Amino acid sequence: MTQATKGLPGSDTPVLQPGTAVLNPLYFIFLAALLAALNDRIAATSLTTSPGAPGAADIPAGDIRIWKNTGAGTVRLYVNDGGTLKSVLLN
Numbered sequence: 001m002t003q004a005t006k007g008l009p010g011s012d013t014p015v016l017q018p019g020t021a022v023l024n025p026l027y028f029i030f031l032a033a034l035l036a037a038l039n040d041r042i043a044a045t046s047l048t049t050s051p052g053a054p055g056a057a058d059i060p061a062g063d064i065r066i067w068k069n070t071g072a073g074t075v076r077l078y079v080n081d082g083g084t085l086k087s088v089l090l091n
Contacts, residue, residue, distance in 0.1 A: 047075070056083050066090070 009015075009026040017024055023031075044064050048054070051071040059065045059080040067087075068075045076087040 054078055054085065056080055056085055059085065 009024065009030055013026055014024055015027055016022065040060075040063075045066070047066050047068055048058075049068045049070060051069070053069050053072070053076075054065065054067050059078055061080050061082055064077065064079045066075065067078050075090045077090060078085050078087045
């Protein structure tokens with residue numbers, strides 16, 4: 001399976017479409033996936049504020065979130081461990 005088949009540009013794939021100023025579709029797909037991954041990492045390390053505690057659907061499996069519960073006045077570090085949320089109170 002080649003890199004292009006996986007949706008990643010190969011080292012010989014031009015960034016721009018030959019003869020144009022249009023971004024090669026493979027690079028566009030690659031950059032969109034990279035941006036999505038970066039945004040997910042930013043969300044995992046940013047403070048999420050909510051009037052209640054998170055549910056398992058609020059935090060993807062295997063991910064972490066710092067969560068401020070304004071209703072309870074607490075800040076906790078949550079991890080979704082295979083669909084089960086585990087947390088530690090931050091003081």
